[in-house]
Amino acid sequence: MNAPREDQDRADVERVLAGDTEAFAGIVDRWQGPLVNLAYRFCRDRRRAEEMSQEAFLRTFRFLDRWRGDAAFSTWLFALATNVYRSQLRRHRPEEVALDEARDPGDPSNPEEDAARDETARTVRRLVAALPRKYREALTLYYFMDMDIAAAAGCLGIPQGTLKARLHRARSRLRDRLDSGPPEPAPEIAR
């Protein structure tokens, strides 16, 4: 999301719009990681995340001429991808939450502390997955966008005040549920 990347995006978009389809590969290479990760946070299924990201890239290619260049390409791309993910998840509900696939594969220097932290993180994510859709989306976008309210609200197409209110309610619910005991194992993603 830095300046050189923005310049590269702009140059690739211009080439694609001029008829050079292969220039789109540059956009895919730069943004496949973020888009797949965002999709994964929505569906918690690696294969599905890739399918959703592929659809998001295809829509990006199809509607590339609608990017007006006044906002950063990344902002436009994430907003479009968020729309695709939300509409796909509305149509095909995920079967179950597969949180174990998201385990950090790193080599912990302190296995016990790392295991406890992992367990806490898994619990929180499981609870987030069980929240109503509007709260889950608000939390997902907010943390994915490095806690940037404006960027997250832009992706969801809602005012910043609305997002703040949803975040507040989502956190309250999370805290309440965390304080009331361990969650049910592997709930379905709530609607």
Place this chain on the structure above:
Amino acid sequence: MNQDAIDRALRDEPEVTPSRDFSHRVMRTVRTEAANRKAMPFPWQLLGGGLALSAGLTLFGVLSGAAPPDAALAEPPAYLTASLAWLSATLAGSLALAWWSMRFAGRS
């Protein structure tokens, strides 16, 4: 559990790495999309020609209707009025269909 722990759990999610062939798969679908798009371009020239012809006919009809004062021609003949009405309706229908098909093609 405090807010920091929640923040940490959601902020520091492990990264998921796309499959090795993911970008190839995406580019394959993009190339197919580009090929389909080139194979069936929107017939702008036909649309332009049709619009120009319709405009010419409409203008001709209007000028004929506004022709001066011969007693017999003071009122435009009924067939001319009917033709103009049909022409306008057809033109409006064509424009609506063109708009709808572009919108449909953009969505699919």
